[in-house]
Amino acid sequence: MAHGPKKILNDPRNVVEEMLEGLTLAYDGTVERLPGTDALVRTDLPDEKVALLIGGGSGHEPIFHGFLGKNMGDGAACGQVFAAPSPDTIVEAAKAVHRGRGILFLYGNYAGDNMNFDIAAELLEEDDGIDVRTVRVADDVAAAPPERAHDRRGIAGDVYAIKIAGGAAQELDTLDEVERVARKAVGNLRSMGVAVAAGSIPETGKLTFELADDEIEIGMGAHGEAGIAKQKITTADEIADQLMDKILADIELASGDEVALLINNLGATTMMEMLIVNRRIRKILDERGIKVHRTDVGTWLTVQEMAGFSVTLLKLDDELKHYLDMPARSLGLSNC
Amino acid sequence: MAHGPKKILNDPRNVVEEMLEGLTLAYDGTVERLPGTDALVRTDLPDEKVALLIGGGSGHEPIFHGFLGKNMGDGAACGQVFAAPSPDTIVEAAKAVHRGRGILFLYGNYAGDNMNFDIAAELLEEDDGIDVRTVRVADDVAAAPPERAHDRRGIAGDVYAIKIAGGAAQELDTLDEVERVARKAVGNLRSMGVAVAAGSIPETGKLTFELADDEIEIGMGAHGEAGIAKQKITTADEIADQLMDKILADIELASGDEVALLINNLGATTMMEMLIVNRRIRKILDERGIKVHRTDVGTWLTVQEMAGFSVTLLKLDDELKHYLDMPARSLGLSNC
Amino acid sequence: MSTELTNSQVNEMLQAVAQAVIDNVDVLTDADLATGDGDHGIGMRRGFEAVAETLQTAPDLSVEDAFKKTGMAIMSKTGGAAGAVFGTLFRGGAKAFAGHDTLNTVRFGEFLTLSGAAVAKRGGVEEGAKTMLDALAPAARAVSETQSDDLVEAFTAAETAARSGVEASKAMIATTGKARSLGERSIGHPDPGAISVLIILGAMRSYGASL
Amino acid sequence: MSTELTNSQVNEMLQAVAQAVIDNVDVLTDADLATGDGDHGIGMRRGFEAVAETLQTAPDLSVEDAFKKTGMAIMSKTGGAAGAVFGTLFRGGAKAFAGHDTLNTVRFGEFLTLSGAAVAKRGGVEEGAKTMLDALAPAARAVSETQSDDLVEAFTAAETAARSGVEASKAMIATTGKARSLGERSIGHPDPGAISVLIILGAMRSYGASL
Ligand SMILES: Nc1ncnc2c1ncn2[C@@H]1O[C@H](COP(=O)(O)OP(=O)(O)O)[C@@H](O)[C@H]1O
Ligand SMILES: Nc1ncnc2c1ncn2[C@@H]1O[C@H](COP(=O)(O)OP(=O)(O)O)[C@@H](O)[C@H]1O
Ligand SMILES: [Mg+2]
Ligand SMILES: [Mg+2]
């Protein structure tokens, strides 16, 4: 089993299958896996609702397949490690969550995801006449300048996007309305991360990038995509400053505005580090008079054993606050 | 800042202070830090209730200080990294949470914690006439044989113990009753872990133990305390078998009995690995007819950047189930 | 000199293609580690293992269906960008063979041209974006321009053009996919998907030459 | 030959003790890494930095109060097992100096004896459990048995006994603290807390010798 970085696995080529088996069991009956597929669906779906389908590559657990439940995702299409799910998987998941009111596809903005979900959406509309809308999370400000914001990657902003869309899909009656709320949330999300050490794909056993012992990479993506620059490791305060500079330059936030603040562990970083970073972030926000409505610090969108974290700001209004704060229960995120 | 293993910090000697500042801010007003101390207290404590005080060394975030909130801990006494809090801190926290109905001290069973909390309890009883009861979590079956169960370390069983005691301290009127429920929970908890890689204390910058690239240590404690034996890394299934063998040999569980199952990430392990382990654990439990009432897989009691995980079983009855399932919200654990 | 492949030869050829991709998993992994997330090799292996299985159990497929089924197997098992684009490559051009029992140079050229168009549409890319299209599109042009009806010549033209495409991709700045983030730092590295196109066309050429 | 220390000398001596502990942080870290969690050095440093501060700002304390305040500073700033046991060491025996202006051999012997008893009670341990008591208790006995009233002899006797205690702790199997988990694997390593006791008593001896 000495296969690249040390991990507790069985067959490295079978990790997604085994993970999905363990995940489905961990849902204790609230979620089922569609036989012969990598599609997961809530078992307690009400008869009539707008459906929220989420998904993406595996290896980022607990997102996405860990985010199913009441006021969260209704179903998930799961891909292999760092690989978007296939159209088949998406179509299966979509048909199973559909409850007559159309489906919102919500996922991170990557070429692979976009193509596979688009193919599935075309098939569902052509073959089954199901109304599908697509909202892509593209929150990573490091990934492209504002004028090419649609090219940005989806990173930990996914968490808030799913939380809000999940609430909206529970409460609102039409796909139009759910799409509108999800789109507003996504438009108000900005994130940026820093990488401290690489993760590896179990099947290749290879680290996805290289960093020297005294180096970090600011702005790196959630699959080890290149960031803005490698640099010598510096203090938590300086790193927080760098991330916040870029994020705050990208979104209009005036004194008195309210945000939700999420600090996401990419894998192996300690919560102690993230809390130390939070201290600085709050100082920066306080200085600008920006109010923090809620803070979430934890591990939601990982990149295998990568070390590093990202910071996400979501600009709030009353509607977004309402859906964000709705109670929810899932394997990877609960809220009360 | 190149100080031992790569971490995002400011002053390695000031990590607990900065972490507590960031933590308090992250609670968004629901928890305050008593000025000049490392004691944290809920700001929304009702006027009359049995108080639940938790605490221990820092460096295990989100436990303990991240577990404050309604139906969770009422206050926390925080120590330095891997060091029990001082009696002063505990006394301050205790006085601040006390609401006239006595205080339950609930913490992990370590010589340092025991001595410091005992000194505080004596002071509170002698100087202030406050009724203090102590329940220690001692769930690590690797740490001592059944006949010396009181010598066992407290590891991830803390999570369920705090969750249950938090619910009981909210609903039950007397310290006697809260103590009784907490003691029952603790008596029904069994855990065991495996270490894959070491963590480090920021101030020393040194890894707390050594493991070769192809070695793991079964039964290692939450501060790198020695386990049962170092061994060559093997499959997830075999490791799950080893842990479950020891746990199941230690607690009477008949077919039809119900348990709660918690898999806790010690830091840098991927959720994928833990879910793969869950798959096997469920097979083992199924074979014995043991029913899983709920599963929790996540990161609650960490040992800095250590890699590895632990498995916890809690044998349930209706009363424990009731308190375990109560909704709760805290920085590190929410339940709905 | 063979100018036509029968449907069972096409089936054999596509199995040889699958094997070639599977054999090159490490090459593709390393290429994707340099510019992307390192999963291109294992993704292509997953897809082409499914292709091999599909073709082995259905030796009697028409040429069109063999390409279609190949594309469908890739599309359903690969995942990621590669699943969509390589699935599209095989499916998107398959209608070039509709109503014909055999594969010849002209139809193969049409296949590649249609495939290239389908990929460009699906991926929202043009040539120069540093994708597999930078190997596929030149290969399609090379085959279309081939005067000879010798299939080995056609395959060789395709392979040669794809090889130049892989080379040319090194100088490109990626504007899509995971390599996009690298910006100018993507210069110097070939596109992994383009390498896959080269492997696929190379395996066709070898198969043709072995007849 | 000094047979008595005044309260200001005691204050100075305890500051020298604090400095010695602070200077040995790495020795204690490494010892605790071998058998425990590696924080003994930094914990003792925290505690004794607080001791130094307390004593510097209160030079006029009585002997009893100097020991008490030392214990209280340790108890409130160290944390962990060490905070409780070393706090108890200094506080638990301080009453040996009650009503006296000076420290002499007899009172120092009583101090150590009372301290040892207090630590044993607080820690629920006896000698042989591989704790700092395995240095402290022999030191207490050695001082009590000292015939001479020369304080340097008393301190030397204490230090020597503590050193043997540290040595002897190597052969012990820990039955408390974080080292308990090691069981037989704790054999061969000295107890970190015992080393701290040795450092403390050694610093007293040096201070006495420097007079
Ligand atoms: N938008 C696109 N259009 C065409 N091909 C693309 C596009 N995006 C990526 N590709 C191709 O896919 C290849 C990457 O495949 P793979 O690594 O399997 O997918 P992923 O990027 O999802 O990890 C790239 O090398 C490129 O050739
Ligand atoms: N129950 C006990 N009684 C007396 N001394 C103890 C006890 N437990 C631990 N010690 C002492 O404390 C030392 C460890 O101190 P330290 O590393 O600071 O605390 P921790 O074990 O909390 O990390 C041990 O070397 C031992 O001498
Ligand atoms: Mg990928
Ligand atoms: Mg400690």
Ligand SMILES: [Mg+2]
């Ligand atoms: Mg890739």
Ligand SMILES: [Mg+2]
């Ligand atoms: Mg220690």
